[in-house]
Amino acid sequence: MCEKAMIMSLPEEDLTCPVCCDIFTDPVLLSCSHSFCRTCLKRCWETGLRECPVCRRRAQKSSPLSNLALKNICEALLQVRNQSAEAVKDKMSCSLHGERLKLFCLVDKEPICVVCQFSKLHTDHSCSPLEEAVLDCKDELALSLKVLKDKLDSLKRIQQTSADMAKYIKSQAADTQKLIRSQFEQLHQMLCQEESDILAAVKQEEEEKITGMKDRMKELSAEVLALAEMVSDIQEHLKEEDMELLMNFKAIDERSKSVAVGSDNMSGLLIDMTKHLCNLKYRVWEKMLDHIDYTPVTLDPNTAHPCLILSDNLTSLHYSRQPSCCPDNPERFHMSAEVVAMSPLGSGSHHWVVETGSNQDWLLGVASSSVPRDVEVSARPENGFWTLCFRDGEFRAMTSPPTPLTLTQTGTPKQIKVQLDYNRGTVSFSDHADDSEIFTFSHTFTETLLPYFYTQSSEPLRILPEKVLVTMLRQ
Template sequence: MDEDMSEEMSEEQSALKQELTCPVCQSIFRDPVLLPCTHSFCRECLQRSLQINKKCPLCRKLFEEGQDIANRALSSACETFLKQTNWRPKPVSEDMCKLHLKPLELYCEKDEEPVCVDCVTLHSTHRLWSLKDGAPICKKELGFKVQIFEKKVDSYKKMTHKLSNAVEFIKYQAGQAEKQIKAEFERLREALIKQEAQRLKELADEEDQKISSLLEMIAKTNKDIITLKELIETVKKEMGNEDLPLVRNFQNIKRQAQWTSEDPCLSNGCLLDTGKHVGSLGYKIWKKMQDDVKFYPVVLNPNAASPWLSLSADLTSVKESEERLTQPDNPERFDPCVFVLGAEGYYFGKHRWDVFVGDNPKWIVGVCTESVARKKKFTVSTSRGVWALCLSKGVLTASTPERTELQVEQRPERIRIKLNLEKGEVSFWDGGTAKHLVTLTHKFDDKVFPIFGPGLQATPMTLAPGKIAVHTS
């Protein structure tokens, strides 16, 4: 009797479970919602279905989003059933369709995902393959990505090599700069030592001269003391005579007792002129150092120099390199064009510098914008961001798009460039005769750099030092 009741209860539970099972996920309803067509689904199952189309998963009737309502009665029944039976849903296998709970046996080429046979209606316009035929399609596309990544790996390896070379080049740069710094400090140190020796000699000379003068005065005074003592003795001796001889000889004695020499005293300037030696000493040393210090309004940027150019250690001259230099291909370096920029760029202000071009048959000097092309050949022109004076084949021209030829009586060997960014002017002058050659105008919005193209010549193009003026108040 009890066994029959148990079987009857089991059948009832099974029937109830069927009523409480979501037709999509085949599990007990979770947060069930009711559609206008009276079919119920788990809220999450319905939302997944809505991503495909807005039809009821059972009767395929259309419905608008938001028409579904919470089925509280069904939700309560599900909770009661779960409490009474302790039933736990079986986890859905990854190889099963989460919408239809059937094996994933097909591949949708458009959506790039596996589907079951019941999903065919949802992908009616898509091309479907069996998993056996779909897997090679995926492998082929992934193979292309592998090839791309393999090429990228090779590229990254090459870049790693370039970066390592850059590290070694930085070490080389630091070594060269250290040598230059030490050499310059040593040169200045020698100049200071020379100045120190000269000033100490001047001090010693004045000390010797002043002391010698005083010693001469002391010697003369000592002689005068002896003479005075002798005179005193003579007068005292005469004063010891009888009255008549003393009076008779008085005039003669008085004449002998005359002293015409000046009394000894310290004269003006007899002491050391200490102020001359130590007054404002630091300033005097610094002022004197102007003879040993050169100021350059512009120096060259070795990181922008073409590999075919060789720069001097102090970055003030440039010429052709006998062979292509091994340097990192950093973004700011000119290659293949044979140019080098100034180390400092300008946004505003007035600037002026002179360049010795000598008798080189080909050169370019002027200014350019920071965005000027670095990794490709280009024609030097104001339309390409370069305002320059050019010499080629004996003809001096300004870098306007029409190549303005300049008539000069004598080819200049020193070019003076004046840049006035407030007025938007860059003018060129013959630095030797101070004759104006040409002025180019432009509203400069980009950063502007001095540019130098010495041509492939063994004779260097050299920057001229500027004037140093000391103002005191």
């Protein structure tokens, strides 16, 4: 193979006779070092002048010496050419019938001859000329290559998001532990054991989530490597000769289409801060009855828009023009300054009170758990929202279209009570100060709901705690 490659690499002009401009046949060597075919030189000398046809130097001998080295090289070159021609001919011929391959079976995706077309194997199959098939196959492979490259880019983006989430999980775990310590300090040393248990739960979840993320990132790395190799493989095949490409097309095509990409579902990967912080003091009320605050609604920070700032105890929110650094997880509202609470609300009656204070731009109410988080939609019932809006000094119930509300009491309510009766299908808003009704929605609910909040004001909205009463039953 090395000798064949060396012969084929020689410049053809060095092996070409200057007279006939073809590969030397029985070459002879003149004293001037120029070589010619013996018959070509003989014809030139028939004119009577025995001189070199190239440099016109007079030949010293009437019978020049044979150039054996050049003869051997030229014969080897012609032999290699003949072998290559035979190989191409074999490749272009049907292995079953010996006929020239002129067609491409669109069903079996392989080159066939005219005899094959009428055989039992292909008699009902659609075929196309090889020239058309080459173009079609190249187009199809180019499309597959584009799809694979898009999948590769998508996987790389998911991989980067996963890496960002892994860092954010550590930050969340640290923040959660800090907040837990702060609350436990208020409960004094008698709660040390309880504090230790909850911190251990956070640490365990952090390790589980980090371990899960590392495993996922390893899987993504493996998928990225596999796709990259597939892309490289197809690119190499596209450089092949047409017939070789067609011969390999079926296997390449099936392999490229069999590549499966892992799920890009990123839900539920972050630390569940609410699970550790929600009603923390209430959970230990038996030890600290005098210090219990129970908040019926706790905000879910994993759903908060980056421009919303939540309090450490997850019971108040306000708007900031400087977005926070948080991952682009699926649970999060991406388009407007919204957040929902953690606990889904189903059958039964539920209520909570929100202190609006000086906030002049807010929406309060409930939203279906399935409302979209990555597109901006109006907070109206047809979109899964039942809300009360206060903006530009006016109250509006967000019906379709919105209903302007005129309040009979003096002044603007500073505390709004939201009450959901799931079974009766009502969402009511009232002034908590005198319990006067503002507006009531009626609807037949079919899925769980979540307390919903929106604001673009730097003034906070605060969920008010409720006093816990404990009654001891004595027998």
